[in-house]
Amino acid sequence: MSTDAATAPLERRSPWPLIWLGFLVAVVAIWLLRDPLIWLVKYPDKLEINLAKWIGIAAKWLVAHIQFLTRGLAAVLDMPLDTAIAVLAKGILAPNDAVIVPRVSWLGVIGAMTLTGYAYGGLRTAATVFLCFTYIAFFGQWNGAMLTLASVIVCVPIAVALGLGFGILAFRHPRLATWVVQPSLDLMQTMPSFAYLVPVLLLFGSGPVPALVATVIFASPPMVRATVLALRSVPEEVMDFGKMAGCSPQQKTWRIMIPSSRALLMVGVNQVIMMTLNMVIIASMIGAGGLGYDVLLALRQGDIGRGAVAGLAIVAIAISLDRISQAAAEHQARPFKSGDTFAHRHPYLIAGIGWLAVTTLISLFVPEFSDVPKSLTLTLGDSLNEIVKWININFFDLIEAIRTWLLLNVMNPVKQGLLMAPWIAILGGLVLAGYQLGGRRLALLVALLVAFILIAGQWEKAMISVYLCAISAVIAALIGIPIGAWASRSDWGNRVATIAVDTLQTLPTFVYLIPVVMLFRVGDVTAMIAIVSFAVTPAIRYTAHGLRNVSPQVVEAARAMGSTPRQILWRVQVPLALPEIMLGINQVILLSLSMLVITALVGTRDLGQEVYIALTKADPGRGIVAGLCVAFLGIVLDRLAAAGAKRARERLGLLDINAQH
């Protein structure tokens, strides 16, 4: 995410303190004169445009005219999806439900997945995968998990292929990259997925296909970014070699650049897989079925235990696929000898398929091979519900006191402040910050995006969103950075933190939202807890990574000069890792915004709620406008933070983080 270098030179005595002082005086003046100048405080309704209506009309027109195309596409997408579901989950059934071809045996799947893990990552990965899948089987989550896995298996290749395609396109045509690809990626990543669900439903019909499409939209951006980054990082010498060998541009791309940047590309694939699993709950709301649906149903029955078991099954799939794909990224293929037969080259592949075939064949005669026997499955029963109940009965008064204190002394004042602040002050402040950090272009971008929110009439809801996200982001940073620092100091700590971060990121928020509601009631505190628990992850991850990457020589030098460990941390490591920590905070902010839609489910009155209302009213215009507002907030904050981090790096004389790869 690059913006042009700051145009204002920073070395001479900076005029900025004076400028900000002037700004402050102006704001106070407006506030004092707020009665005659009310239009500068509260944005006049007359200047709002009913964008939702126009976008709604445009969307309906578009849908009517391209529906034949998208419906065709839906039919095409239905085929691989149907096949995957048949193979993994349902088998091929006659209309009267008689099994014609059985699904693959659960023992077969566990074996094949474990073998895959072993082939790429050795014993350790194999053990992880084995544990994850046996958990799924024995906790009675097999059917849901296979439905989910089927959609992941179809979704990931499509997202990867699209990402690769657009990435190559963006790499070859830098202009296209800056003006089309980059902005679309920003939108796709910051726009809440609920916002485009309605158009997707209209275009692609009901059932699993629209869920698949929405997931692809959500999951492919990291692949595009990874591809561009990977292609840029191919060494000059390798490219020159291609030129000398007389490769055509096509050959150069596919035979030289892609293979030589495989490791980085696999990082993209890994991201796609994780994002796909992130979408599981939301996709289940519009027809994907599977584990996400099981979680939702269980929680609607107030069954926390069952919801948690299904939610953890999603985590189990995520961890397995994550470890396998990470191992695959680092895996060095063994060179083949000439004369090797197919079986020599692919021993694991053949063993895996063989095992699947054998177990599935047996399952025709032995039902225990087809379904996990009920007698073997475990449940948490009521234990989790009982635990929550115990906490509820014994600690509610304490929790209620904390909640009330937070609400009355921290959250409500901030909310009131933001709601009462003149819009011109917030707009002006952001634009000024943009100019200071990134020059004229950034200032212009900020002005346009913030103006859109005003004109669309979403200011109040946007301010509530900002308040929720800001408080949550601060708390997430306060919790996450120390944990990250702790994790960076030992391998053991790092491992614990990694597991925690993985779980928090893939466990559907809804699973812990319900117990939190029970203890903290419906309202903003619950929403904040949900946001913090999801958004804390990048703070941990980036801090740990940044601190670990501080050059050992520098630390050694500091130690030689007699610094205490405390001094080393605060005077050397933290300042040097600051740019990366700031990048982490940047991610914290973006993730907070992305949680707005989820928090609407516990009853906040922000942009997320607007998006959610639009979804249930099937109003595409309203959803898109509110979604754009969230996206624009995200882009503004992201650009400002990125520009700030860049300046900090320049001041420290560090390399650009993106250039380090």
Place this chain on the structure above:
Amino acid sequence: MTMTFRRKAMGAAMALALGAGFSMPAAAEPESTDPIKIALFDWTSVNLNATILSKILKSYGYNTELVTSDYLASIQTGLRTGDLTIGMEYWDTTAREAMADADASGETENLGPIGPKAKEEWWFPEYMKETCPGLPNWEALKGCAEAFSTPETAPKGRYLGGPVTWGGFDDERVEALDLPFEVVHAGTDAAMFAELESAYQRKAPIILWIYTPHWAPAKYKGEWVQFPEWTPECYSDPAWGSNPDKAYDCGKPHGEIYKYSWKGFAEKWPVAHKIAKNMKFTDDEMNALIGQVDLDKKSLDDVADAWIAANGDKIKQWAQ
């Protein structure tokens, strides 16, 4: 989703059966083996209805598919385009607008009520009568609002309303009836019932929006608040009711729960259409079924199978 295999000679079989004027016996050849897509939503009774219908239709040789969908979006998109064939529950209380819209479009067919009556109203647990003895009469709420308050709403009471998307006019009701209450909207009903569970465990004060058919009234002991009975005029005419200047000075409407289908349903699968149209349950029957699923934690399939096995005659009548 099940893979479908077209059977040949379907047309001939259909012509024979229809031409001869017989009513179709069980397991006969269906008119079309294209899948009949039945919508699943996210509450129990509708998924039970859908599962039962699906199983009955299958026994008549039809190919059915249960498709997870969104409640209001389904009647505004899926059923209109034929992506969905039937949705089993559209409640008068929450989907009135959407149904009127669908009727106006002419692209859907109202298959009549499913039977159980929809009721939604303010509800309180029985133990609240001790702190607020005048209940369930709504006027008692004026006097004991403080008993329902939390620190941030005090001295006003805290009423936990449904998600804003459900409508319900509670903010308006509070104002029109001059109730000293603050309306807090839950985002989903899962969140709403989580709060009820929490309060019930502690015997703590709570008053909230509950609806039936649902498992909650069976699990928790409590009562509906009795507001002035709803009439259409109450919502449309300010002069009606105790507050001469404001509408909404009454309770919530109760009403039917309707089945809706894509308009091409009757023509393409006539017998299936007849079954779906005639399918009906009583309140007690439905509540018992919901209880088996949500409280006894039996699977939808088991409950549906058991009901079908016990009600063969009724099903035969539906197909007549």
